[in-house]
Amino acid sequence: MVMRLAVGFTDDYIIKVNNLKVYFTKGNSLFGKKNVTKALDGVTLTIKNREIMGIVGESGSGKTTLGRVTIGLQKPTEGDVYLKVGQEEINVSKAKLKTISKYVQMIYQDPYSSIDPIMRVYDVLAMPLKYRKEREIEKRIEDAMRLVDLPIELLENRVYQLSGGQRQRLSIARAVIVDPKYIVADEPTTMLDASLKGEILKIIKDAREAKGISFMLITHELPIAKIISDRITVMYLGKIVELGKSSDVIKKPLHPYTQGLIDAYPRIDPSLKDKLKEIKIKVDVIRPNKGCVFHPRCPFAMAKCKEEEPQLKEVYQDHYVACWLY
Numbered sequence: 099m100v101m102r103l104a105v106g107f108t109d110d111y112i113i114k115v116n117n118l119k120v121y122f123t124k125g126n127s128l129f130g131k132k133n134v135t136k137a138l139d140g141v142t143l144t145i146k147n148r149e150i151m152g153i154v155g156e157s158g159s160g161k162t163t164l165g166r167v168t169i170g171l172q173k174p175t176e177g178d179v180y181l182k183v184g185q186e187e188i189n190v191s192k193a194k195l196k197t198i199s200k201y202v203q204m205i206y207q208d209p210y211s212s213i214d215p216i217m218r219v220y221d222v223l224a225m226p227l228k229y230r231k232e233r234e235i236e237k238r239i240e241d242a243m244r245l246v247d248l249p250i251e252l253l254e255n256r257v258y259q260l261s262g263g264q265r266q267r268l269s270i271a272r273a274v275i276v277d278p279k280y281i282v283a284d285e286p287t288t289m290l291d292a293s294l295k296g297e298i299l300k301i302i303k304d305a306r307e308a309k310g311i312s313f314m315l316i317t318h319e320l321p322i323a324k325i326i327s328d329r330i331t332v333m334y335l336g337k338i339v340e341l342g343k344s345s346d347v348i349k350k351p352l353h354p355y356t357q358g359l360i361d362a363y364p365r366i367d368p369s370l371k372d373k374l375k376e377i378k379i380k381v382d383v384i385r386p387n388k389g390c391v392f393h394p395r396c397p398f399a400m401a402k403c404k405e406e407e408p409q410l411k412e413v414y415q416d417h418y419v420a421c422w423l424y
């Protein structure tokens with residue numbers, strides 16, 4: 099227990115989640131068995147001030163649910179979430195959404211559906227600033243447009259007239275314009291061409307530098323997380339399997355699942371390609387009733403892995419893994 103609480107512990111944090119569980123129940127007990135999906139199953143981590151924390155894992159690993167819980171959009175089944183602003187620690191799952199929304203924002207995967215296409219660009223940015231003086235609104239809009247590298251002339255355009263990349267820049271501008279402390283960016287580059295992905299990531303990094311905003315960057319693509327994240331958390335079926343500095347997780351992956359993810363993107367480090375050839379992950383996704391959640395897919399599974407669940411363990415400094423190989 100002490101080890102779990104200690105994962106990435108620091109006083110200088112914006113988000114702290116402790117043994118977080120989110121279970122979704124489907125089905126009716128009158129007519130059959132209830133189906134429980136453990137979207138998050140005992141997640142403990144902190145996101146430091148000014149940090150970009152990459153959350154990586156395949157579809158269904160719980161990334162979006164984790165992001166939503168940290169900004170109060172999803173209530174946890176169990177566990178706590180704290181947002182720390184200055185010396186004030188806000189219990190996110192108990193506080194009113196209005197209190198939290200002053201400090202947090204979300205950027206979505208699909209700028210086409212998250213912004214009304216017929217609105218004027220100016221109005222998209224002015225809307226969250228209502229009740230402020232006109233001069234302040236103008237100044238903030240100008241600053242936000244500059245930060246995301248959108249020309250001022252576009253302010254009079256309708257959203258549908260913008261390209262996909264411009265729309266995603268606009269959604270970042272809309273998020274940063276209210277000076278949040280923390281932003282959840284959920285697959286912000288997934289819908290974009292490869293050439294635009296880097297530009298959007300650079301804008302996120304610039305927003306961190308210019309405004310000191312902390313980010314949770316959710317992605318199923320490890321190379322995306324590698325580009326701008328300070329640390330990477332690897333999730334599998336609702337659990338953290340590995341957590342560490344980006345360079346450590348990419349260059350010295352400890353968990354067989356992380357090694358498999360890297361194998362899927364050998365261009366990250368071509369020298370790893372041959373070494374990782376032997377680590378071919380089996381494809382069937384089964385949630386076991388006991389033991390390590392990854393053991394049915396793990397090429398290294400031992401008898402112990404089928405019986406006992408490994409806890410996150412600090413194998414190297416600030417580099418944690420939940421695996422019986424260590």
Ligand SMILES: Nc1ncnc2c1ncn2[C@@H]1O[C@H](COP(=O)(O)OP(=O)(O)OP(=O)(O)O)[C@@H](O)[C@H]1O
Binds near residue numbers: 123161
């Ligand atoms: N509102 C919900 N009701 C029922 N099940 C849900 C709900 N939201 C998420 N889930 C389930 O919880 C699990 C985790 O989903 P989540 O969206 O958090 O994962 P993810 O890693 O973000 O995947 P994706 O990239 O596909 O969004 C999945 O099995 C999903 O089907």
